[in-house]
Structure formats: structure tokens, C-alpha cells
Amino acid sequence: MLTLPCRLLTLAFLALLACLGSGAAAFAQAGDPAQIVQKFGGKTSFEATEATVKELAATGDPAVARALNALAEGQLYYRKSDNRVFIASGGGDPLTLLDPLSGDPAGEEPSGNLAKVKIKNSIRRTVSDALGSLTLASPDPAKRLAAANTLFAGATPEQIETLDAAIAGEQLPDIRARLEQARAAAVLKSDRPEAEKLAAIELLGSRGDREALVVLTAASAGSAEAAVKAAAAKAAGAIEETIAFWAYAQNVWYGLSLGSVLLLAAIGLAITFGVMGVINMAHGEMVMLGAYTTFAVQETIRAEAPSLFAWSLAIALPLAFLVSAFVGLVIERGIIRFLYGRPLETLLATFGVSLILQQGVRTIFGPTNRQVGNPDWMSGAFEVGLMSVTWNRLWIIVFALIVFAALLLVLGRTSLGLQMRAVTQNRRMASAMGIRTPWIDAMTFALGSGIAGVAGVALSQIDNVSPNLGQGYIIDSFMVVVFGGVGNLWGTLVGAMSLGILNKFLEPFAGAVLGKIVVLVLLILFIQKRPRGLFAQKGRFVEA
């Protein structure tokens, strides 16, 4: 807190500085950077530092970039004895000193004799703007592009000449386009003729993204000429429409992504609940076991063969399937087969199993979240138009569809699938044809559980791997299966995707939690209306 006299002093100083600063900037056009950079030395105010930064930038000498970078990174020091400015590198004591412009070694100094040139965030911004115009001349295209982008955001009318020069010298079309856009942004803020401004608006309108929208909105609000105002507003409107379209597309994408997660979690349930009619409340724990298998596999790989890490998920997939399928088999043989025909008891017993599995995992792996790594090919993101697509989400959608297709294939094209369908449709007849129905029951349940384990491998990539992982999915999964229609895999697909998209479209209006509540309430109402789901089974096999 500044006291009043102190504040008055600061004000007076500021006024003085403003006069000095404008004079100095005019003078410094031809100034020597080596002299200007010394102005950082001694105890100065933030305002003085900022003025010096601007002065340095105005010299247009690429060499000052070194000093400015050092300033931004807090490596610019001055010697207390003679106020000379140096770059100090290395963390040791004494510090190695470098010349601020040439970067040549300039001896050593104990850190006690040096003081850091203090900066704050607004100065950092000034520095990065200044660096933006300086690095336009850099030989590295990536740096030039970055500079052009920085300039676009903070373009000022004074930079038009610099930009013109850069555009003339630029060979690469991409960077050239960016520079021209930056120039257009600068033109809009200047007092150039109307025709030039209209051309600039057209150029910005064709860029059509959020940054361009910001510049155009500012132009339409701040410009005096009616024609420019109208043109800017129109271009801004057009960009808003494009952005709205992409936001829509992004929502659909998020929805599909959530839908694929729901599909993965629910598809195993579609087998055990949908085909067999068994309520398995421990289904979520099968997903959790899959996720923990992934964790265990990654830990082993990290310890034994780090080079295989990229393959960890591929190795974890079959293992997770086997682990969950085996646990499912044990549950079916040990508990569920005694409870067939008593769905409510099955529900309770499997809920007990889920508690035991949760506590078991908690005892073995601990109650905290475990870290499951993303292999390289699953991390990162790329842009499509104005929407960003992360690789792991994309892979999960692809993976969910593959699992779905594989399951359809197993049920429709293998003898096991044929027997499963036969047993579901007419148990006595199937038994009379020589099918071992208890064995088929066990295999069906193991298949559904194994699929849940596979889902756990995928979900470990986007969710916290903790003993409670499964609980979060169980209600959603049941909702998906019931919504899609029991006993119908395609219904599960459609149900998962439509619930996912509905959820994501409600979120902007209602918030994430309220959106979820609305979906739950809508689902409850839906079940009242169509108790057998979206795609109800028809015909003689529907249970009475």
C-alpha cells in the first residue's frame, strides 16, 4: 500500500517520465543500442524500464533481442558499484556475466554485488511485442511466423512500415499471408484512407477466426467512417457465423467422444444384461479391473523394458480381457448361476461383489489415483477448421467402434455366438439340440465381463484410475442399455451416441452437472413412456 505522499511523488515522476519518454523515443531512432541498454542499470521504476524496452525496440537492431529475452526471463542484472548491465547465466555463485548485446563473456561477479532488473507482467507483454517486430527478420521461418502472430494481436499503426518491409522480403506464402493480416489489423487502427481500410476488412474477414473477430469488432466499434463501420460489422457477423458453425461441430465431436466412452462402458452390459437378463452391478468394477491391469502392465514395462512403452496398451488389451473375463466367470459360476430367475437377488449379490472388488483393489493398490501414461501416439491434438481434436479421444471413438464391430461379429458369425443366441431364444430347444446351456451362460457372462475389461484399458487413458472408477459408469451404462433397448446391440450404439451428444448440447445451457441431471430426468421420463427402450424387441421371444 502506498501512502499518500508516496503516491503523489509517483504521479509527479510519471508525468516527468512521459515528457522524457516521448523525447527520448524520437531521439533514439538513431540511438546506439549499447548505450540505451545501459539505461536498465541502477534503481529504476517499472515505467522507466518499460520506456527503455520501447526505445530498444525502436532501434530495429536484431542484437537487442538477446537483452530483451534475458530481461523477460529475469536474467538481466546490473552491477551495484557502477550500474553496468549484464546478462548473468548459470545458477552458481559467482555468476558468469555476458555482454547484454553481443553475448560475449564479461567476467564473473559474486551474486551479492549484482541486482536484478525488476519487471512485471505488463513489461513482459511490451517485451514480447517488441521481440515480435524484431524477430520478423529472423532467418528461422517458425520464429518469423510466431512474430507475425504476436504482431497481429498487438498491431499498432506505427508498425505498418516495418510490416511493409517484412512483406516485401518474405518468400514463404504462409508467413506472408500472416504478415499481410497483421498489416491489415494495423491499418484498421491507423488513419489511412477508407479504401485501404475496406480492403483490410476484406482480408481479415477471409481469415475468419477468433482473433480476426476481435480486431474487426474493435474496428466496427471504434471507427468513425460509416462505410468502414458497416463493413467491419458485416465481416464480424460472417466470422461469428463461421465460429458458431464450428462450435456446433465441436459440440457434436465432444458428444461423439462422450458417447463412445458410454458405449465402451455399456457394451459389455449389453451382453450380460441385454442378452442374458442378468443385472450385474459389479460391471463397473470389471471396467476398473481392466484399467488396473493397464496400470500393472505399464508399471512392469517401465521397470523391465522401457522401450516397449508405446506397445503397453496393445499388451494390456488381451490381458485386461482375460483378467475381467476370468473374474466374471468366477462370479457367474460361484454366485449368479444360483440366482437365475431372481433378478432382484442377483442385483443385491452382484452389488456385494462390487463392494468386495473395490475394497480388494483398494487394499492392493491403495486408495489414491494411479497414474496411467499415454503412449506418444495417443497424446497431443490437431486442428480441423476451428475445432481441436485430441488424439486420445479420436482413438477411443475408433476403438469403441472396433469393439462394437468385433462383438457383432462374434455374436453373428461364430458358433459360440450362434449358441448364445439359441440359448437366449429358446433354452429348452437349444438344450435338446445338444448345446451345453450352463457352459454357454458362463461363456456369455465371461465375454461381457471381458469386454468391460477392454473398455477399462481405453478409459484408463482419459479418466482417473482409482477404486471408484467403475461406480461412475454403472448408472450411465444401465441408462444406455435401457434407453437403447434391452437385447439389442445396435440400440446400445444409438443410445450411447445420442445420450452423449444430448449431454454435450445441454452443457452450454445448463452447466455440466445440471445437464447431467436433465439427461437423467429425461431418461426417467423416457422409460415411463417406452419401458422397453428405443429399439424394443418384438415378436414371440419378448418376455411376458
Next chain:
Amino acid sequence: MMLGRLLGPRVWLLVAALLAAAILVPMANLWLPADSPLHVPSYMVPLFGKYLCYALLALALDLVWGFVGILSLGHGAFFALGGYAMGMYLMRQIGSRGVYGNPVLPDFMVFLNWDRLPWFWHGFDQFWFAALMVVLVPGLLAFVFGYFAFRSRVTGVYLSIITQAMTYALLLAFFRNDMGFGGNNGLTDFKELLGFSIASQGTRAGLFAATCIALALGVLLVGGVTRSKLGKLMIAVRDAESRTRFLGWRAEHVKLFAFTVSAVMAGIAGALYVPQVGIINPGEFAPVNSIEVVVWAAVGGRGTILGPVLGALLVNAGKSYFTVAAPEFWLFVLGGLFVVVTLFLPRGIVGTIDHGWNALRDRRRSLSAEDGTGAPPQLPPQSPAADRTSMPDGALPSPAE
């Protein structure tokens, strides 16, 4: 006395035991010296009061699950709603003694910068209004929910899953700060109830007695309803819903009645629970809590009146013991209970004892009838076909049949 014969000696015994506890436990706690062997320690009173609230909740669930066959996985929601209604009254009673000293707004609202009371908080400064809401809110929710669910004949597991979704949706809703119910932290820091300090020993003893009386009334109500003609109808709906419907009864009305009454009982249990534990938060809506209630009823014996009360007391005493002695084992025990009870004790403790006792009595009677010494049995001994859980000719049960 008609009612006495109707309810049977066991129900009267339970009611008498509860009323005796309502009088004796507070006396033993308040007036006996601390070194007397009959003295009830102060920590025991609210603890057992809590168990009795759970027992009332389990009894409420038993009314719909044991007698009408509706497995509700959302009874915790009614319990919590009743608790919140009571909590809101207790919050308003804090008055200007809160941390921020606002005479009208509860602390969390001051903290969230709210400048006035939301509309649904009005009236909760009156006890009669809060008491009305304790009954009305869960009852109304159950009525509306049940009306739609039973009318469209959502039955069995589907109903269980949507009741679970209901409590899950309420859980998410009550976690939100802008719902106006204290968000994550819920309602707590209560000071007094009807002018009595909530922390004082006398109030706690009084609450214990009130809980005993409420449970006794609940037992009488469930006993009366289930032994009446309506109760016969309820059991008919449970055992053969379609047949009952074909005989001309409106099964959905029976279900709706039971569901609403049960929700009201659960709400009252919640309202008695909150002042004894001193807090209500959205965690009470967690689906797991509701399922735990099911296991209390199942352990004690569903379809009996003594069963759920006994089950709630036993399981919760076990929980209290294990969470202190071996916290990591409690979930194993609870999970194991679910499995063991469904596999080996489908009737629960009370049901199994009853069943065994009846079988023994019938066998004795038939033996004495063979000797020619006693009167012939009124019923034939339990035949295997009458037993719903064992299949004829030893065939294993199969799914989807």
C-alpha cells in the same frame, strides 16, 4: 381386543420394547450415577438413536420391498429429503449466532454473497411448517414418481434402476452450490431445536425417546396395514401382479399407496436422524446408502416386521464395530453379507427362524396326529412345490426363463 389379535404378539412385544426403551434409556442416562452398572453412557444415546432412525428407514423399505415387491434403490433420497427439511429448520434456528451473525441468512448464503433468502427457504423458521415439509416433500416426490412409474407398468429391475437414477440425480443436484442447500458441505452447526440446545444431554435423550416412539408408531402402521385386507392385496401384487390385475384390482393404486407411505416414513426417519448426528449433506443421497438399506432389510428378513428393525440394528452395530476395529475390512464384510444373505439366507434371519419353526411345529403336529394323540394339523406340512425358492425335480434355475 381386535387389533391385538390382528397384529400378533410379536409386533406388540416390539412396540412394548420400544416404548420401554423410550422411557428407560433416557432415565438411565440422565438420572443414574455414572458408576452405576445400569447407567447408559452419553455417547450411546445418539448412537442408538441413529440406529433406530435407520431401523425406521429399513422398515419403510420393507413395506414396499417385502410386502409389495418393489425393490426401491432410492429410499435414501426420501430419507435425505426429510433430513434436509429438518436441517433447514435447524439452520433458521441458528439466527444471528452464526459465524457471520446474519439474523436471517444461514452462513453459507452469506458466504456465497446472497442478499436474500431463496423462496423455498421461507417458512422454515416455523417448526410446524418444517414438520409438514418433512412429510410432504418426500411423500409428494414418491407420489409423482410412483404415479408415472406404476401407471406405465415399469416393474422389477427397471424400476430399481430408475429409482437409483433418481437418487443419483438428486445427489448431483444437491452438490451444486446454487441449489441453495449448502452444496458440498450441506447443513450443519445447528444450535437448538424448539428452543432446546441441541448439544445438551436432555435434548439428546428426548430425541432418542421421540425416535423410539416414531419407530413404534411405524411398526404399528406397517403391522396394521399389512395385516389388513389391503395388506393381503399388497402381497397378492407382490406374488402375482398380473393375476391380481386380471381379478379386477388396480395393482398400481396399491403400489402407489405403499410407495408414498413408505417415502413419508423414510422422510420422518431422516428428520429424526439429522438433529442426532448434527449434519446433513448430499452424501446421504449416494446410491450406495440406499442399497445399504436394502441389505439391512434383507439380513433381518424382508416381508416381516421385526426383521428390518433387527437387521438395521445388527448391521449398523457391526459397521460401528468394524469401522473402528478394522476399517479396511468393513466393505469386505458388507459385500460378503450381500452375497451370503442372497445365496444362503434369502428369507433373512427372522424369516429363516420363522420358516424353521413352522416346519418343526407342523412336523410335530403331523407326528402326533399319526399317533392319534393330538389334533390333525390345520395345514399340510410345507410341500416342496409351495416353496418358491427350490425348484421341482432338482433342476438348476436358468436365466431368462
